Amino acid sequence: MSFSLTEAARAELDRLFAGYPNRAAAILPALHVVQREKGYVPDEAIPFLAELAGTSPADVEGIATFYTMYNRGPVGRYHLQVCRNLSCSLMGAEHIIAHVSGKLGIRPGETTPDGMFTLSMAECLGSCGTAPVMMVNDEYHENLTPESIDALIERLRAGE
Ligand code: FES
Numbered sequence: 001m002s003f004s005l006t007e008a009a010r011a012e013l014d015r016l017f018a019g020y021p022n023r024a025a026a027i028l029p030a031l032h033v034v035q036r037e038k039g040y041v042p043d044e045a046i047p048f049l050a051e052l053a054g055t056s057p058a059d060v061e062g063i064a065t066f067y068t069m070y071n072r073g074p075v076g077r078y079h080l081q082v083c084r085n086l087s088c089s090l091m092g093a094e095h096i097i098a099h100v101s102g103k104l105g106i107r108p109g110e111t112t113p114d115g116m117f118t119l120s121m122a123e124c125l126g127s128c129g130t131a132p133v134m135m136v137n138d139e140y141h142e143n144l145t146p147e148s149i150d151a152l153i154e155r156l157r158a159g160e
Helices: 007-018 023-038 045-053 057-066 086-090 093-104 146-157
Strands: 078-083 117-122 134-136 139-141
Touching: 007 023, 007 045, 023 045, 023 057, 045 057, 078 093, 086 093, 093 117, 093 146
Parallel strands: 078 117
Antiparallel strands: 078 134, 134 139
């Protein structure tokens, strides 16, 4: 399996790995570079990054699968990650997930047929005080209600 990136992304990776005395320390930001470029971290990226980091593919795979911010498969244009951890659960995350699921007609782990939305469940997003919370791509949406979700999805559908 071959793996390639744009010249700009490849140059960014070279800068990242050169910037750490222990090259493996650059794996986290390097995974972000790959995800920004490809939309997710494909399997072929794992041995590619391992070689750059001077470590094993198992090490890179372990990092890429431990952190939920890395997508291991293609996602829709908008990736909705609803927190299901303690504070959000206490504030109704289960209902939020059910509402998003019903609104989009997909279950967690699925993407709408038009490729617009992927729904995922996430662990604590670090914003417990504003639960329930979800991320849409890199943006936080907090104190969610069914109404705020409906409005948000309509805005996204309208391209706003
Ligand atoms: S429990 Fe949901 S943000 Fe922390």
